[in-house]
Amino acid sequence: MLMTCEGIYSYYSEIIKRNNHIQNEMFEKYNVKRGLRNADDTGVLVGLTEVGDVHAYIMDEGEKIPVEGKLRYRGIDIYDIVEGFISENRLGFEETCYLLLFGELPNKQQLDEFSQLLGSKRTLPDYFAEDMILKAPSKDIMNKLARAVLASYSYDENPDDTSIENTLRQCIELIARFPTMVAYGYQAKRHYHDRQSLFLHSPRPELSTAENILHLIRPDSTYTRSEVEILDLLLVLHAEHGGGNNSTFATRVVSSSGTDTYSAIAAAIGSLKGPKHGGANIKVMQMMENIKANVKNWSDEGEVSDYLVKILKKEANDGSGLIYGIGHAVYTLSDPRAVLLKRKAEELAKETGNEEEYNLFTTIERLAPEVFAKVKKSDKVVSANVDFYSGFVYKSLGIPVELYTPLFAIARIAGWSAHLLEEHINGGRIIRPAYKNVKGKIPYKPLKDR
Template sequence: MSLIENFVQNHVDLLKRNDYIDPSLYKEYGVKSGLRNEDGKGVLAGLTNISQIISEKNVDGKKQPCDGELWYRGHRINELIEDLGDELGFEKIAYLLIMGVLPDDKELAEFKTVLGEARTLPANFTRDIIMEAPTGDIMKSMMRSILAYSYYDHNVLDNSVGNSLRQCLELISTFPQFAAYAYHSYNHYKKGGSMYIHLPDPSLSAAENLLSLLRPDRKYTPLEAKILDTALILHMEHGGGNNSSFTARVVTSAGSDTYSTMTAAMASLKGSRHGGANLRFISMMNDIREHVRDWYDRDEVAAYIQKIVNKEAFDRTGLIYGIGHAVYTISDPRKIILKDYLRQLVREKGCFDDELALLENMEVVAPGIIAKARNLPQPPDPNIDFYSGALYYMLDVPPSLFIAFFAIARIVGWSAHRLEELITSNKIIRPAYKSVMKTEA
């Protein structure tokens, strides 16, 4: 054991004793733990024009839960998806979130051309940066790529709105390469698999490029591209209060550069309490598949779900990942959209009927079991992770890339929030902490 390991072992209990704060003090001093009110909803900390989440409405002067709504720049997400039809809309909705309005045909064509040309990485970047230190933590590899990319920017510290917009667009364009190349490098150097480094096609959409970069034969079906495109749109933005978007605004308010801001947001997203939830969902599903013999038997599925809730199975946390949401009380509007695509994908592939049956049985039995165990007023509804995790699994996306796909989408929202913070605010975000330390007389 090294000196530092020995020191830590001998002092960790002292650290825990001196850093512990009695939870009752939060209520005594009126401090909102986690910047959340007692009902779990976030403390109002800012204003935004970018998006809105609605989970309750006033009825006769009283707030009552309602079906969830998600709005992007004054447009319901459900209507935006419906209006796209068969069109791949990542670029159009990215333009909406960043610029504040939907583009006309000419503006959209220009925007697609700009993003397509910006996908080219600097010479030898893949070899010298991404392949140099392969890791299964794709998010960490992407964070390293973001910071390394800044060394190729001659105006890295220019925080003007125009320069920041350029930087954001370049990162939106290059994130798919950062992720795909990181995975292939890890798969080759650490797992002994083959490595495929395909160049992006400027004429393809973000979703098409992602599938093309990831797969050895670069092939995908129109439905696969549409499903991934829709999932990316639904993950783009979710209000300024989510942890990673708030992180982007905090770091921006400090006067930091775009690359540092996005790296900080990535660090937030990779946390198990944020973007890591869909990876936990897949781990849970693998465990359920192993322990439930008949996936069509609703009673057997319910019995094992009960064991998980009772902390007798899986990770012993009692959590059913993918069920319930911190903001949406009744329903997550995003999961309704993905649920339909899940069924379409099962029909096209013709090999996931058993998995679909298991998911549908879980959707029926899990909410009631959770509500009873936690004495909830109403059963929680499946959230977007319940279906996006299953969709990525059926699209043959490696689990190590699940959070990275989230980041490829959410950087659009981060960019919108960074730019709004730069334009709107001139104050550093600096909340206060009440000191409860004991002082010597």
């Protein structure tokens, strides 16, 4: 008697699990760097870069000493970059893209010309929206974005040329078009899956990236200067994070094979979608909704702390045992992106009358490290990361949850592009780590003897 389809996959899943489980002791025996991490949780050094630098601790005689986090784009501190454009009352994402791509800050003429170049490339190719976005709407905008990037190969007259000149052209076009691809993917999802009206605004070349995003995703295309400035800051903070983060490493790994730009960037999008990477801001907001529903008095630190204990013990929220947005693979005492974003989050909370929820965020940020140390009996230093406040800011801007991670991609395409170009210039060899087979030899059995 044949099993149901569901039964078949369940049956085969158990076989797969049984025949693919490797004991933890084997990883220890062969000193495997799981997750490309050393035993002290530092990253395995696999390359060199001049694009971005993440500094979160110092090593002293083999001991990891926590320090305040630093993030530098092309050697320039992120605090100085942000202070630079905010003090001059202008937006910073286009300048940041230029810095990451070309390795130096632009003068006014260079910045104006580069911004105009991006503006001229924002419109998608003829019939692209109809054929590649609207005809196959996706419930997840990240999957739609990846498909749109891969489809761009078919609209490129010279897609496989990996020269620096051609790769740069492709990267600039993708940086310019990501907001349009994301916005149209979102509008298609709203229309075909959520049964809402369809709004497809044309991108406006004179607008910045942040302005175009709000123009494209909102039915009435309206926005305030304050909203644009906050979204622009988010883009700047998410634009780059060194070569070791998962999606950037994916870009370099895939591009090292000599494949085309679109394949490498699509792989990065697939990586960023994951809840352990770019999808973490959604997890934070889902957790916060759970906390708000189960903690009666948000100002009672004892009650908040008790619920955080339940989360860590896998007795609350999604059962993962994680306080999302707290802790980072690299940062220890602080994440500079979270520090900068927290300032804006406070301003936004006051403007929108959402101070009570903001105070709950700050309470959790303050209590979580203590609760973590107590429950986990660990001396690991943890602090809020950028995902902890980014979701709050997006929500305050009225941006739908399904756009949180795509907005991350709109920003990070700048960093991916810079690393892709650097890999083409300096890589030379396909990235190919080793895996040791520990199965051993097994004789083949004839069918009649099985």
